Amino acid sequence: MNEALEAGFLDGKLCNPVTVKFNDNTNQAIETICNAQGITVAEWLRDLAIKNLVARKREFHRMEKLWGQTKETSATSADKEKA
Numbered sequence: 001m002n003e004a005l006e007a008g009f010l011d012g013k014l015c016n017p018v019t020v021k022f023n024d025n026t027n028q029a030i031e032t033i034c035n036a037q038g039i040t041v042a043e044w045l046r047d048l049a050i051k052n053l054v055a056r057k058r059e060f061h062r063m064e065k066l067w068g069q070t071k072e073t074s075a076t077s078a079d080k081e082k083a
Helices: 002-006 024-037 041-067 077-082
Strands: none
Touching: 002 041, 024 041
16 A cells, blocks of 8 residues: 555545445445445445556556656557558
């Protein structure tokens, strides 16, 4: 989680509420996991989101190294020029 902390995903006040809706089966499965782990649903969802953000940030960083200083990872400049 050091990578998430360095990216600023774990510090600061939690002040942005988000409503997420699940069907009954999904909700029950999530609650079961959270109860077994002794954490809240919010903590579990937050951890999943942060792990995903860190993974996407790593993925983008690899693409940036490969293609240069670009924010677009779907196509190279050369591909766009051909179009």
